[in-house]
Amino acid sequence: DGGITQSPKYLFRKEGQNVTLSCEQNLNHDAMYWYRQDPGQGLRLIYYSQIVNDFQKGDIAEGYSVSREKKESFPLTVTSAQKNPTAFYLCASSMGTGHSGELFFGEGSRLTVL
């Protein structure tokens, strides 16, 4: 079945540690995105990528890093510089490079800082 797979589903991190969240899609979509969701707030864009080896900062990129070495994969690293990393992280993708593409999401990864 085609879809977006995020792992791990739950992750615990000690302060000062970097962690990497995985996102893999087999939909053959060109564009991929990372969003952060906090209670009482709308989704906020962290990073997005339109094509392989290219990505742009979203609205809250500080303390995060990404890579796009393969079309199918868009991992997100939450660095120790991110001051409040506890949140629900959602990966998404859309087809093509136009503006009409429908957005599809993975099941999310919940990160908790201990």
Added chain:
Amino acid sequence: KQEVTQIPAALSVPEGENLVLNCSFTDSAIYNLQWFRQDPGKGLTSLLLIQSSQREQTSGRLNASLDKSSGRSTLYIAASQPGDSATYLCAVRRVGSNYKLTFGKGTLLTVNP
């Protein structure tokens, strides 16, 4: 700057009732608007995508309308069922925003048996 508002924040209805969820946006220059459903602790599931040139889209018991000039969209759910209980979010892609979508905070719907 685009702002998206969803009212009410929460809604509780008895099973079988027809209902309407509202979404408003401040900048009418949009490419499209998308409605999503989110169950607790889960990702978002796409329900309907309406392009800026369209007035409505239908899928099963769901019907979404778009009025760009007034900056409004509605999601109509017919004959609601307990399984429809979830948070419903709308998002718009504004012209000139490249790939960014702006999301509302959602409406938490509870359908009581």
